[in-house]
Amino acid sequence: MKLQHNPLVRLTATMTPAELRRCYVLENLFQSGRVVLNYWETDRTVVGSAVPTGRALPLHVPDELRAQHFNDRRELGIINLGGPGRITVDGRRFTMGHLDSLYVGRGAKRVSFASRSAKVPARFYLLSYPAHTAYPTRQIKRTELAPRVLGTDEQQNHRILHQVIHAGRFPTCQLVMGFTVVQPGSKWNTMPPHTHLRRSEVYCYYGFPRGGDVKHFHGHPSRIRTLRLKEGQAVLSPPWSVHSGEGSTHYSFVWGMGGENQDYADMDPVDPKLIYRAR
Structure with a gap:
């Protein structure tokens, strides 16, 4: 099957930082009384x-x-x-x-x-x-959740995964949702990084100690950009975009997906060297 080229892959690689944020970052997501x-x-x-x-x-x-x-x-x-x-x-x-x-x-x-x-x-x-x-x-x-421990302290990706809305719990049409808690001393929210052509994804970052932030890696694996996100901000990740983030400290994030399938493990791995180069 031929995959029709998405021009955003090329455009994202050449956007200014301000344009990149306007397209993919939800800055003021949580507003009191609204x-x-x-x-x-x-x-x-x-x-x-x-x-x-x-x-x-x-x-x-x-x-x-x-x-x-x-x-x-x-x-x-x-x-x-x-x-x-x-x-x-x-x-x-x-x-x-x-x-x-x-x-x-x-x-x-x-x-x-x-x-x-x-x-x-x-x-x-x-x-x-x-x-x-x-x-x-x-x-x-x-209290009903069965958390999964992922990663290691040595690799700085020790995190606790909570799958909340998913096919193993009850049926949905396409929504898959949960949250991950990166443990103190770790900073990577997923490593190795990945893409998944079958689903788009949204990350909402929260739970930072005061002053913390995260460097979110975004874009096609061959043209990775970085976005700095803070407490309560969300980032939109198209199916062709890499998924990975590196915090200045420990933090948490809500992840959610919709698309063609609901298989959490359906990921296409990306060479970690590309992420390290983009840092």
Whole structure:
């Protein structure tokens, strides 16, 4: 099968740093008292947040979706990166602690977000893809997860992987989602690096000690660029882009994918020497 050339592969390699950030980095994703949504045409991804500080915030329906309700043709994954809160889906309430998650299936009509305390608000991270059928809304508590230990201290990639929304837990249309906690003393969020042509991916970085940041490697493996990201910022990774990041300290990130398959292990390895050269 011939793969049709994507001109963004070439354009990304020649963009200025400011252009690169405008295309691929979501800078001000979490905003107090607001629902923020971003549409990315790759896999028709919606990335967003809800940070309720007063009244409950309804999940609005942007004109661009041409729908009566946000979930008319979509599924939605939510992970709480902040304080205790609550999500209400069609009158059903879900109490959401730190790093608790919720899957909202196609067909849900009313979704809203609330915090227990305005002083320590919930910070709901949202990721959505089109859905071909309806699956039930499900909550996933952090205490239910079976973490996987990956990497080693010696290779500075010791990290704890939490697979939250995936086919091994319950069926979804295409959404796969989870979070990874890089351990103190380590800095690589994946090594060796990889691409996966079958899925696009979004990383949302959080959990930095004060002043920390991460150098996210981006672009075709033959033309790698770097993007510096801080707490609460997200990066859009097209299927042809390398996936890897190096922190100035330990940190965490939410990863989420949509596309042709849901096989987490479906990756195409990239020579680590290319990453080291790009540093």
